[in-house]
Amino acid sequence: MAExxxxxxxxxxxxxxxxxxxxxxxxxxxxxxxxSIELILNAVTLNLVAFSRIHNLQGQVFSIFIIAAAAAEAAxxxxxxxxxxxxxxxxxxxxxxxxxx
Amino acid sequence: MTxxxxxxxxxxxxxxxxVSAVLVITMRNAVHxxxxxxxxxxSLAGFYLMLYAPFVAGVQIILYVGGxxxxxxxxxxxxxxxxxxQEEQFNQQWLVGLLATLVLGAxxxxxxxxxxxxxxxxxxxxxxxxxxxxIGAMLYGQYLLPFEIASVLLLVAMxxxxxxxxxxx
Numbered sequence: 560m561a562e563x564x565x566x567x568x569x570x571x572x573x574x575x576x577x578x579x580x581x582x583x584x585x586x587x588x589x590x591x592x593x594x595s596i597e598l599i600l601n602a603v604t605l606n607l608v609a610f611s612r613i614h615n616l617q618g619q620v621f622s623i624f625i626i627a628a629a630a631a632e633a634a635x636x637x638x639x640x641x642x643x644x645x646x647x648x649x650x651x652x653x654x655x656x657x658x659x660x
Numbered sequence: 661m662t663x664x665x666x667x668x669x670x671x672x673x674x675x676x677x678x679v680s681a682v683l684v685i686t687m688r689n690a691v692h693x694x695x696x697x698x699x700x701x702x703s704l705a706g707f708y709l710m711l712y713a714p715f716v717a718g719v720q721i722i723l724y725v726g727g728x729x730x731x732x733x734x735x736x737x738x739x740x741x742x743x744x745x746q747e748e749q750f751n752q753q754w755l756v757g758l759l760a761t762l763v764l765g766a767x768x769x770x771x772x773x774x775x776x777x778x779x780x781x782x783x784x785x786x787x788x789x790x791x792x793x794x795i796g797a798m799l800y801g802q803y804l805l806p807f808e809i810a811s812v813l814l815l816v817a818m819x820x821x822x823x824x825x826x827x828x829x
Contacts, residue, residue: 566779622713
């Protein structure tokens with residue numbers, strides 16, 4: 560591996576994206592699911608900054624907005640989690656079944 | 661300033677990022693997962709420094725690690741997770757999820773193999789400094805409207821989080 564090109568960063572970002580997707584799909588603990596969503600967002604941000612290296616600065620500006628949106632989403636998601644925990648005394652994903660028929 | 665030992669730093673940060681990400685999704689204790697996610701975010705900040713994006717690296721450390729992960733840790737401490745630690749960690753559809761994600765990974769790998777020639781051979785060495793100034797000029801010039809909308813979004817999220825977590829509305 561002589562030269563670290565953009566493709567190396569994209570492969571790392573794709574690996575992080577896949578690991579985050581596995582976490583969202585397979586874990587029962589809702590806090591871990593929210594953390595896996597943050598992993599996915601970070602993979603996308605790495606992708607954008609890696610492309611911004613060979614083009615202009617727009618990728619970095621977009622990544623700043625992604626981080627701000629991730630902060631907003633994490634705050635609201637954790638608020639929902641606290642409200643859910645207050646009702647059911649658990650953060651198990653299988654316990655969220657009130658709308659099941 | 662010329663970059664030094666770029667392959668070493670790349671593989672170092674990449675190893676920490678991927679190993680910590682795997683630890684995030686496999687640890688039983690939620691606090692351990694949060695600490696592993698902090699390691700992932702810090703190694704990503706190292707990546708941003710290598711990619712000539714010091715402002716994004718600073719924003720990542722201050723906002724993501726210092727804000728969002730601290731919020732996660734607060735909520736983990738607030739929510740009693742002792743019962744959740746003893747139970748089964750992976751749900752019933754774990755095999756289907758794993759297979760679907762492996763298909764996604766194979767698709768991404770195929771795209772990378774096919775499109776390998778698109779990227780330039782040697783990356784141009786960008787001049788130092790001026791990164792923060794240029795991002796600031798773009799945020800206040802071309803991207804002023806998304807900037808203001810992002811602040812409204814944060815206000816709405818703050819109100820929503822407070823209303824969600826209150827005992828009596």
